[in-house]
Structure formats: C-alpha cells, structure tokens
Amino acid sequence: MYGWCGRILRVDLTRGRITTEALDPGIARDWIGGRGFGIHYLRREVPPACDPLGPENKVVLATGPLTGTAAPTGARYVATTRSPLTGAITCSNSGGFFPAELKKSGWDAVIVEGSAPAPVYLWIDGERAELRPAGHLWGKTTHETDDLLRAETHAEAKTAVIGPAGERRVRFAALMNDRDRAAGRAGVGAVFGAKNLKGIAVRGEGEVALADPAAFKAANAAYRGRFKEKTRDNPPPLRLHGTAITVVGTQSHGVFPTRNFREGQFEGWEAIYGETLTRKYLVRPKACFSCPIACGRVTRIPEGPYRGEGEGPEYETVYALGSNCGVGDLAALTKANYLCNELGLDTISMGGAIACAMELFERGLLTEAETGMALRWGDGAALVELTRRTGLREGFGDLLAEGSLRLAARCGAPELAMVAKGLDFAGYDPRGEQGMGLAYATSPIGGSHMRGDPAYFELLGVPVAADPHSWEDKPPLIAKWQDVFCVIDAAGLCVFFSVRYLVEPDLMIRPVGITELLNGATGAGYTPEEVERIGERIFNAERLYILAAGFGRKDDTLPPRILKEPMPSGPAKGLVCRLEEMLGPYYRVRGWSAEGVPTREKLASLGLL
Ligand code: SF4
Numbered sequence: 001m002y003g004w005c006g007r008i009l010r011v012d013l014t015r016g017r018i019t020t021e022a023l024d025p026g027i028a029r030d031w032i033g034g035r036g037f038g039i040h041y042l043r044r045e046v047p048p049a050c051d052p053l054g055p056e057n058k059v060v061l062a063t064g065p066l067t068g069t070a071a072p073t074g075a076r077y078v079a080t081t082r083s084p085l086t087g088a089i090t091c092s093n094s095g096g097f098f099p100a101e102l103k104k105s106g107w108d109a110v111i112v113e114g115s116a117p118a119p120v121y122l123w124i125d126g127e128r129a130e131l132r133p134a135g136h137l138w139g140k141t142t143h144e145t146d147d148l149l150r151a152e153t154h155a156e157a158k159t160a161v162i163g164p165a166g167e168r169r170v171r172f173a174a175l176m177n178d179r180d181r182a183a184g185r186a187g188v189g190a191v192f193g194a195k196n197l198k199g200i201a202v203r204g205e206g207e208v209a210l211a212d213p214a215a216f217k218a219a220n221a222a223y224r225g226r227f228k229e230k231t232r233d234n235p236p237p238l239r240l241h242g243t244a245i246t247v248v249g250t251q252s253h254g255v256f257p258t259r260n261f262r263e264g265q266f267e268g269w270e271a272i273y274g275e276t277l278t279r280k281y282l283v284r285p286k287a288c289f290s291c292p293i294a295c296g297r298v299t300r301i302p303e304g305p306y307r308g309e310g311e312g313p314e315y316e317t318v319y320a321l322g323s324n325c326g327v328g329d330l331a332a333l334t335k336a337n338y339l340c341n342e343l344g345l346d347t348i349s350m351g352g353a354i355a356c357a358m359e360l361f362e363r364g365l366l367t368e369a370e371t372g373m374a375l376r377w378g379d380g381a382a383l384v385e386l387t388r389r390t391g392l393r394e395g396f397g398d399l400l401a402e403g404s405l406r407l408a409a410r411c412g413a414p415e416l417a418m419v420a421k422g423l424d425f426a427g428y429d430p431r432g433e434q435g436m437g438l439a440y441a442t443s444p445i446g447g448s449h450m451r452g453d454p455a456y457f458e459l460l461g462v463p464v465a466a467d468p469h470s471w472e473d474k475p476p477l478i479a480k481w482q483d484v485f486c487v488i489d490a491a492g493l494c495v496f497f498s499v500r501y502l503v504e505p506d507l508m509i510r511p512v513g514i515t516e517l518l519n520g521a522t523g524a525g526y527t528p529e530e531v532e533r534i535g536e537r538i539f540n541a542e543r544l545y546i547l548a549a550g551f552g553r554k555d556d557t558l559p560p561r562i563l564k565e566p567m568p569s570g571p572a573k574g575l576v577c578r579l580e581e582m583l584g585p586y587y588r589v590r591g592w593s594a595e596g597v598p599t600r601e602k603l604a605s606l607g608l609l
Contacts (some may be wrong), residue, residue: 001521002211003065004028009107009129011122013195014114015342018129020253023108029524030607031063032534035489036107040539042089045113048549052084052187053169055115061102061160061200063491066376067214068208068289069104072224073494074102075288083185083186085171085196085349085403086422088546090163090186090445093489094160095288096178098202099553101158103492105204116196121161123153124202134198136222138167141342142176149201149580151591159198162189163344165391169193170401172349172424176341180296180311181288182547184346186423186445221517227292228500238295238496239285241274243315246427248273249459250319254570255432257425258321258323259377260355261561264429265570266601269330272318276330286311299334306335306384311502313337316449319427320351325358325383332380336387343391351405352424354386356404356417359468365411365432371396415560421446421551430562430571430579433458434471438478438582444542452482456499462519475586480509483535487511488539491518511535537606540598542591545609553596556583588594 001021006020031040038060050056066074077099081511083090102110105126114121119134132152142163149159160177162550166189169507174182175190192199222431237245247269252255254264270276277297286296300309313321313334321333340347344473354375361375369373372395373382389397399407404424418425423446430437435454443451444570457470459475473483490497491514507528515528557563558579566574587594591602603609 001025001028001522002209003518004033005103005106007075007107009110010112011112011123011129011131012114013112013120013131013197016116016131016331018131027321030045030534031538032487032490033108033600034062034067034076034078034093034301034488034492036534036538037062037310038078038091039089039538039545041111042080042082043541043545044332048081048082052087052191054081057082057191057194058107058111058113059188060111061064063103063108064490065493066517067492068100069521070220071493071517071521072227072289073288073291073293073497074221074492075101075290076489076492076494078489079175079183081188081191082549084190084448085091085187086167086444087145087549089542090188090419091176091489091542092183092185092188093450093493093600094177095184095291096158096181096183096339098160098177098181098287099492100289101202101204103204104206105202105320105597106206110200112195115194119196119198121149121198122200124200125154126204126206129300136197139164141507143179143342145199145529146179147524149199153201154203156376157201157203159199159201162192162343163391165344165401166190168192168393168401170345170390170393171347171403174344174346175343175450176333180341182346183342185348185448187345189344190303208521210521213522216517216520219513219520221516223513224292227497229603236293237274238293242285242297243274243295244272244277244313244318245274246315249455250428252571253432254567254572255429255468256323257319257418257427257429260324260359261328261425264432266323266328269323271328272322272330272333276474277313281334282414283309288494291494295496297599301331301334306331307602308335308338310338311342312341316346316427316511319353320348320382320424321354323353324355324427326377327377327380327383328378329380332383332423336384339387339391344459345387345391349386350390350424352418353390353400353407354383356399357560359416360408360411360413360466363413365413366404406420418559418561419447419495419585420558423447426450428455428570428579429567430558431575432569432570433468434578434582435466435468435474435478437558437562437577437579438474439482440580441583442478442482442586444546450485450495452478452485453495454478454481457481462500463503463509469572469575471582475582476589479586479589482539483532484509484511485516486535486538487531490534532605535567537608540602540608543598556596
C-alpha cells in the first residue's frame, strides 16, 4: 500500500500478547485513517455500554495517510476511546513528532486492549514491539518518564505517556506526547492509567511510500507556496505570538469566557494575551513535524514564585486557567499550564473545574472546610495549588479530578458546570457566537471547538465570513464544517493550515487540497466529493456510537446560563444562544430524525447500514 503502511499493531495487555494485522484496503479507503480508523474500530470492538475504565474499553491510536509525509502539518494522530469523563467517545488529536515517528516505524495504528496486571510500557522499535515493566516509572511526571524511556530505549525515540494524573484516573487526564503535546480531551490518560499502561516509546526510521511522488510533490509545493506568498511580508500571527493571540478576537467580540462564563470580556486581557506572552516569557516558537507555521511556544518564567520553564500557554489554556477563573496573572496561569503538562492534565477541563468550584464557593455551595482554602476569583496561587492537588488527587483535588459536572452535581447545582455532554467548553461563549453553540451541542465528544470550529468563519472570516450573532444560516455551515474537520483529522493534518490553504471556499468549502495530497500519497483516486462523504460517514458513525451509549436529542444541549441568561455586557450584550431554533434545521440538513437519529436513507447513502 502507499500512504498507508498496511499494518495495525494490536496490544493485548491482559495476556501480554502483541499481534500484527493487515490493514484491509477497503477499510483504508472508506475511513482514510486517524479519526476515521478510530471510530471504525471502536464501533466494531468496544461495547458502547462498557466501563470506560474497565478492560473492555480499548484505545485506538491512529495516524493518517499524510502523517509522517512532507505534507504541510502532516504531524498528527488521533486517540479514540470511550471517555471516562463523559461516557461518550473521545477522539483526541495531537501533533508534535510522536505521530510521524509511529508512522515511520511502519504502523498505521496501535490498538490497545485489556488491562495489564502490573504497570508496563510499550516499546516499538520499527517492526518489533514489546511490553516492558514500568513499575519504576509509576509516579513519575510526563517529563521524567520521557527522559527515562528514551534512556532505556533509544535517545531519538519519541514518547506518548501519562503522568500521575492518568495513573490516578483523573477523569480528564491527558496522554502527553513529546513532553508537552496533548491528546488532551475527555480522559484518554485515565484510560491508559486504568490499563496500567504508562506509555509508548517509538523509534521509526522508514519513509512513507508515496503512490505518485511527482503529483504529491507538485501539490505540496503549490500549497506551501500559497502559504509562503501570503506570509512573505507578514509572518503568521500564530508564529509570532502563538494561539494566545486569539484573545484579541474573542475579547473584541465579547465572547472571551470570564468567571465561569458569566461575562464575555475580561478586564485583565492585555496582561495574558499573546503579545504579552511573547514579550515576557517567550524563548522561541516551536513547530510540529513538517509544519511551516510553528505556533508552539517554548517559554520560561525567569524568577518569582512561579519560576519554571516548559511549553505554552495556548489560547484555550489562557482562557481556561486565566479569564475563566478571573486570573490576570500570566505567570500563575503559565505555571499551572506547566503543572498540567507534567502531571498529565487537560488544561481546559482543569480550568473548567476550578472556575466552577470558584462559583460554587462564592454561592456558599462549597465551604472552606471542604476545599481546604478560600476559592476567590483571580487567585493565581490557589489556581496553581488546586492544579497540583488535582493531578495528585490530594484533598479537594480528589473532587476536582472528577470534573466540573460531577463536582457541581454533588453540590446540588449541575447547571453551573459549563459543559456539553459533560465536556467543558472551549474558550468561546456561544451567546456571542451562535454557530459555536450548535457545534458544542452536536459535537460527538461534547463541548469541543475542534470538531468543526466555527470561530474561523464567525470571528476570522476563514474560509468564508459569517455573522457571529446570526443563527439562521448556521445549521448547514456547521454540518459542512464538522465533516471537513473529520477529513482533516482522518488525513493526519493540522486544522490551522488546512482550513486556510487546503479547502476551497469558492467551491462550498470543498477539501480540494487535502484530496490532491491524499491522492498523491495513496493513489486512491479520491474526488473531493468522495472525501467529503467520508467526513460525513465518520461524523455519522460517531453519532451512532454515542446514540448506542445512551445519548440523544436530550443531550444536544447547553447549560441554562447560555440558553437563558442574556450576556450582561459587551458586543454580545442581551444575547442568548438560539440553540433550539438551530437544532431542528441542523438535524434536517444532516438527514437525521427529529430525535437526532440518522435515518436509514442517510445511513444507506454513507454505507453505514
Ligand atoms: S500549526 Fe501549531 S499545532 Fe499545528 S502542526 Fe503547526 S505547530 Fe503543530
């Protein structure tokens, strides 16, 4: 096969057995890879009612045909599993260098199943793979584990590991690769911990075989050329200031979530946004494999109580640990970010849980006797300490580790958790971004922006502009965008490049560039229409899985704050999210019933019957 390696590595932790399977060419063509392979294998092998932290659950770690190639941002993989935070699926994706190394070692995917009787790690050395004892690694941070694994295996090996949070099954523990890159959302790290799997080290020196090297090279040069031309005189803001530059857009539109989504503008935004980060703490930008953008941040806090170094913060972290907790101290939130990376925590859900706790405390629904400290908006020291306690499940951290929804429900106020399907929102208030509300509510993993990020067209005009306050036009746009994101995640690409350079807005946002690169790599002869249909197939398959897990229309919703409490101030003042008006038309556009169930005709058209 070309583009694909043609091989799947299956790791049965219960029996300590590793086997190799051929990748079926039909499955490869129909699902592309990454997120597509994830849901294909999950539906086939993991009962939707299984205990996410039990041995029946599996984790599918899958690359795409473009992962490990010279395609711009061909750096990514997707970890798919049943989430211990939400009970839905999670298909968390990450970049860095681990995914390309996995592909170069000759594997399209690793399927992890069962549960090891004692801690182990997986060492993949090209075609050879073995499980090794990891008792000596248990309790180590992600950075310590990365150092030790590379010392024990190969100095150039790349790793994906859990920290103490994953070992303790914190429900939003992340799987961290290359030290600071996270398959962060909805608890992949906790599933690893429950399986006694500390991590994976991989070394691969092969090259991805291309079906038509000349066509691939031409497409690659053309799309990289577009990027170069556009950024020749103005370097991309993401390289200059990282994703934290996004604060400028969200603050000015009044959708920068502040104090648990009570407001949409933060008075301290200038102290925590991208340019301030660049000026105060940036050491250098950092790129993932084959990426011309380099949005990553290597940072250092040179002095003071939060002295340290690491990577981040990204925009979502600045919102979650910053404005949403009322924290305007960049050093404190950056330190909390470092702790999340080292302990192995999702920064978004960490911030969501702390913000929720701060509001519960303010309302008297949590007391100092329960929390062990006063929880006040803007308290950076409390933010850092609560993050540490959560990663170690110490004291009140043990409750935070259950996530914002379980915490709020325990205090009798589940409506104060800013979640969809139990997953904490990303950094955009849906009252001032109507499409984002629909995207959160219908995302198969819950409150994520990365399952079809409407901020591109609602805030940035990319690839087409849409009024962030209008709701009538959003259902078809969101459905289309969600399918395009499935394709990006299946191909092994990063959204940041793809949405600007690899889709054609004039052709109804058609993924023309992605199709050209896929064809050069695989020789599959896809048309853009077929690639779009695969995106739709992936999204519908994910929908079928969560329906079987008990989710439905009742869960395609948002908290009362977003639906009923008008935004108190700013450009979105007076608005609520018009989700109910959007949901029916969205279901119709999707070919789903009024209850949000794909019709037989739709499933037949997608080959899902
Ligand atoms: S744009 Fe950023 S996240 Fe995407 S591949 Fe490049 S460095 Fe990685």
